[in-house]
Amino acid sequence: MQLLSSLLFAQLPSLIANLTSPTAASTVTATAPAMATHTFTLPPLPYEYNALEPHISEQIMKLHHDKHHQAYVTNLNAATASQSEAFKNNDVKAEIALQSAIKFHGGGHINHSLFWPSLCPSSSPCSSPSSAPSFVAAIESQYGSLDTFKDAYNKLLMGIQGSGWGWIVKRNGRIEMEVTKDQDPITTGEVVLGVDMWEHAYYLQYWNDKAAYIKGVWEVINWETAEKRWGGKKVGDVRV
Amino acid sequence: MSFVARIARPTVAAARGVNTAAALRSKHTLPALAYDYGELEPSIAGQIMEIHHTKHHQTYVNSLNEAEEKFAAAQHANDVKAQIALQPALKFHGGGHLNHTLFWENLAPKKLGGGEPPSGELAAAINEQWGSFDGFKKTFNGYLAGIQGSGWSWLVKDTETNKLQIISLPNQDPVVGKYKPIIGVDAWEHAYYLQYQNRKVEYFQAIWEVINWKTGEKRFKA
Numbered sequence: 001m002q003l004l005s006s007l008l009f010a011q012l013p014s015l016i017a018n019l020t021s022p023t024a025a026s027t028v029t030a031t032a033p034a035m036a037t038h039t040f041t042l043p044p045l046p047y048e049y050n051a052l053e054p055h056i057s058e059q060i061m062k063l064h065h066d067k068h069h070q071a072y073v074t075n076l077n078a079a080t081a082s083q084s085e086a087f088k089n090n091d092v093k094a095e096i097a098l099q100s101a102i103k104f105h106g107g108g109h110i111n112h113s114l115f116w117p118s119l120c121p122s123s124s125p126c127s128s129p130s131s132a133p134s135f136v137a138a139i140e141s142q143y144g145s146l147d148t149f150k151d152a153y154n155k156l157l158m159g160i161q162g163s164g165w166g167w168i169v170k171r172n173g174r175i176e177m178e179v180t181k182d183q184d185p186i187t188t189g190e191v192v193l194g195v196d197m198w199e200h201a202y203y204l205q206y207w208n209d210k211a212a213y214i215k216g217v218w219e220v221i222n223w224e225t226a227e228k229r230w231g232g233k234k235v236g237d238v239r240v
Numbered sequence: 241m242s243f244v245a246r247i248a249r250p251t252v253a254a255a256r257g258v259n260t261a262a263a264l265r266s267k268h269t270l271p272a273l274a275y276d277y278g279e280l281e282p283s284i285a286g287q288i289m290e291i292h293h294t295k296h297h298q299t300y301v302n303s304l305n306e307a308e309e310k311f312a313a314a315q316h317a318n319d320v321k322a323q324i325a326l327q328p329a330l331k332f333h334g335g336g337h338l339n340h341t342l343f344w345e346n347l348a349p350k351k352l353g354g355g356e357p358p359s360g361e362l363a364a365a366i367n368e369q370w371g372s373f374d375g376f377k378k379t380f381n382g383y384l385a386g387i388q389g390s391g392w393s394w395l396v397k398d399t400e401t402n403k404l405q406i407i408s409l410p411n412q413d414p415v416v417g418k419y420k421p422i423i424g425v426d427a428w429e430h431a432y433y434l435q436y437q438n439r440k441v442e443y444f445q446a447i448w449e450v451i452n453w454k455t456g457e458k459r460f461k462a
Contacts, residue, residue, distance in 0.1 A: 203434065
C-alpha cells in the first residue's frame with residue numbers, strides 16, 4: 001500500500017505534466033492507435049503446394065502464395081503503419097494519399113485469403129459439387145442447372161479485360177456474379193467463391209490460354225468451402 | 241404480302257450494306273517484327289517475344305476485326321444500342337493492337353541500336369524535364385512499378401505545351417487526345433512473367449537495354 005502510493009506519487013509530476021502540456025498529452029493518446037495497429041500475416045495454404053496438380057502447378061502455387069500474396073501482406077502492413085503515423089500527426093493529406101495503397105494491397109490480401117480455401121485437390125471429395133448440397137440446390141433453382149451456372153461464370157471470367165477477379169457472391173439470399181478489377185475486394189454480401197484472373201495465376205502453365213486455366217480451376221473448386229460460405233460461415237476472411 | 245415485303249426489304253438492305261462495308265474496309269493484320277524473337281535476349285526471352293507477338297497481339301487483331309465487323313453491321317442496322325455496347329471491345333482490342341504495334345517499333349536488339357541513349361532534340365527535351373537521362377529512367381520506372389494491375393507506361397509529348405511527360409494507362413487504353421506516344425513499355429504480366437515472374441523491377445531495369453530511341457526521336461519530330 002505504501003509502495004503503491006509512493007509509486008503514484010513518484011509518477012504524479014509526469015501525470016500532471018501530461019495533462020497540462022498539450023504536446024505531451026498528444027503523445028500519450030497517439031501511442032494508443034499505433035500500438036493497436038494489427039500486423040497482417042500470410043495465412044498458410046490449406047494444402048501442399050503441389051496438391052492442385054495437374055490443374056495448377058506447384059511452381060505457380062509457390063510463387064503465387066510465397067511471393068505475390070506475401071508482397072501484398074508486406075505492403076499492406078507498411079501502408080497501415082504509415083497511415084497510423086499520419087493519423088498520429090493529424091496529417092489528413094498523408095492519410096488520403098495512402099488510400100490507394102491500402103485498397104490495392106489490402107484487397108490483394110483479402111482476395112488471396114479467400115482464394116486459397118476456394119480451391120482443393122481434385123482427388124479429394126471437397127472438389128465434388130455433391131459436397132455442396134444446399135449451394136447446388138440454390139444454383140439449380142436460380143440457373144436451371146449447374147452447367148448453365150458454370151457457363152455464365154466462364155463467360156464472366158473470360159470477359160475480364162486486364163487484371164481482376166471473378167466472384168460468386170451471396171446477396172439477399174441470391175447468387176450474384178461480379179467482376180472486380182485489379183485487387184478491388186468485394187465489400188458487400190458474402191463471397192462464396194472467387195477466381196483469380198491475374199496472369200500471374202496461370203501464365204507459367206497456360207500462357208495466353210485463359211479458357212484452359214478456367215477449365216482446370218473447375219476441377220479444383222472447393223465445394224465444401226462454397227457450402228460453408230453459402231450457409232453463412234466465414235472461410236478465409238481477413239479479420240483484424 | 242405487304243407485311244412480308246416490309247420485313248424482307250430492310251433485311252436485304254442491311255445484308256447488302258454489310259457486304260459493301262466489309263468489302264471496303266480492310267482488315268487489320270499482325271505487323272511483322274523488324275527483328276527475330278530471340279534478338280532481344282537477355283532482356284526479353286525469345287519465348288516471351290514469340291508468345292507475346294503470335295498469341296497475344298494476334299488475339300487483339302482478330303478480336304478487333306470481329307468487333308469492327310459487328311460494329312459495321314450495327315451501323316447499317318441503325319442499332320445505336322449495339323454500337324455503344326461494342327465500345328469496350330473496340331477500345332480494349334483496338335488499344336491492344338495500337339499499343340503492341342508501337343511497342344515492337346520502340347524496341348530493338350543491341351546490334352540495331354537498342355539501348356543507345358537518345359540524342360538531339362529528344363535528348364535535350366528529356367534533360368530539360370528530368371535533369372538527366374538517368375533521372376528520366378528512374379522516374380519512368382517509378383511509374384511502371386506503380387501500376388496496380390495491367391497497364392502501360394508511356395513517354396508522351398503533350399501537343400498543347402510541346403513538353404514531354406510520363407503517363408500510365410490501365411489495361412489496353414491507348415494514348416489518345418493531346419498526347420503523342422514517344423516510347424511505351426508494356427507492364428502486363430504476360431510481357432515478362434515467363435522470365436522474371438514476380439520480379440518485375442528486374443524487367444523494368446532490363447528493358448532499357450533494348451529501347452529503340454531512334455524510333456522515339458522520329459515520333460518526337462513527327
